[in-house]
Amino acid sequence: MAATDRTESVFNVFDRNMKRKQKNWASLQDNVQDCDYLKEEVGARIADRVFDVARQFSFALDLGSGRGYVSHNLTKETVEKFVQADVSEVAMKKSVASEIPAVKVVTDEEFLPFKDNTFDLVVSNLSLHWVNDLPRTFHEICRVLKEDGVFIGAMFGGETLYELRCSLQLAELEREGGFSPHVSPFTAVNDLGNLLGRAGFNMLTVDTDEIQIHYPGMFELMKDLQGMGESNCAWNRRSLLHRDSMIAAAAIYQEMYGEEDGSVPATFQIYYMIGWKPHESQAKPAKRGSASVSFGDLRKVNEIVSKSKKDES
Template sequence: MAPSALCVRCSLLVLRKGYRAPSSSTWHKYGNAPVRGASTSVFNVFDRGMKRRQKNWAASQANAQQYEYLREEIGDRVADRVFDVARTFPFALDIGSGRGYISRHLTKETVERFVQADVCEEALKRSSASEIPTINVIADEEFLPFKDNTFDLVVSSLSLHWVNDLPRAFQEIYRVLKNDGVFIGAMFGGETLYELRCSLQLAEIEREGGFSPHVSPFTAVNDIGNLMGRAGFNMLTVDTDEIQVHYPGMFELMKDLQGMGESNCAWNRRCLLHRDSMLAAAAIYQEMYGAEDGSMPATFQIYCMIGWKPHESQAKPAKRGSATMSFGELGKVNEMLSKSKKDDA
């Protein structure tokens, strides 16, 4: 079934009872104004309205597919983790789906029905066809317009690093999951683009006597597990991986980031970078990080996370003090096994 683009105002059966979609003015201003239900203590780091415009512009370009290599790769890896779970999911949700980078790798034997949610309507309009019956919904990661206990599986790939209120996003994911449901996601980590960040900072210090942030901040890996645990997830797994992509130069890297819709959208970003500083940064990048073949590597750190919503059927840790062997006796295990083999012989 071909995906159909729907707005959050549609009366889907899965929509939360009593939910009201934000008006158009609220939708475009939620980056710089209080959002319905948002905590006043949340750091408003990113201009979410700007990010939405960046993603819509990138998705509407005629050559948009040539910049999707990272999203394709990570979407494939997330799908592999879904296949690792030996069950069929009747109903699944993809948060920040873009053009369907996860669903295109899944089968209807694994996921029976699928909902793709993203703030970028242009990407949803151009979503790839899938053999899984799919519905597209325009929705914000921090305010999912679905009823409690709706989905058996929630996935996300390279979207959550632009969320201002990450604790709330995890709480929303936890809320819409059914008991014994699983969340499998991937997001950019703190060491992403450290080469570009260092080169720009050194160039600005040299040419202008100070520097401004040009690469958006990322979450630390230890914070991911803490936030998911606070949201209620158990049986947590968080691991990191790195992908290194080689570019002809720094400007080609920046062009690709723009084509991905991954340009910086932090409120404190500096919109203007002087020509001298840019040329100096490119030279520093080449000198400090350039490969022998003349290319410039860019590192993308990926956090991969898995968390389960608790259920009575899940395995539980043994009670404290119930162990029958101390850690000091573990060295005797090999002796016991060797003796058992000799007896059997």
């Protein structure tokens, strides 16, 4: 498990033990499925990307699986067997039923207890934003993948919940003369490609998407975030929110972002990433200087095509 003592380290932003408790608590609630809508949607989109790969995977890892939001959207014709790995033992016990046989392993995403070259496929659905050492985690994923194996994942991006962050900050500045972080920091999309490349992946694809969900008000949004197990677990979080500041934040949220029907939007930015572990069979970029046409000649392409047609006739 990741260290849970507060140390001065750039890789110790989150209290991983607190995150395990939050996810366990959320999974024990009777209405846990009512808060699964976001992870279900992104899990289905990850599954679509797996279907786009024209092959059958014999052995796959669902890293930060939670209640199995990816695996139950896949079929045995695509993945023969899954290992579901998560820091929350309760979440995995309440996994959504799937036709794919699965083995459940309680582990931290930062320290994978698997041998090198074990899996054909690794997927990860909205869990890596709570990892302290993301470069190490990407290295671990690459290590446990077989050559020509693929990693397909999704994580929250930097614009996630900007409405909530702005409202809370403005309210605390007004009522308390300063503000504290209430939403965890997120990785920038520009960093993902570099981190994946440094971890050993090639043929990288990184794209972004936004999902906007409407809620009756700010308090309903925060209740659902808690039900998702997505409450802040940063070490520098405030353990107590003043009532006056919360009421002011809800009013600011409504005033700045409210819709005509009285609802308020919450934006979730999603980064999707695909990376392949290198193999000699994969296509390789041409050597530098091997091009037979200069970029400067592109403006003459119509002239070249017309001349070629005349020569043929």
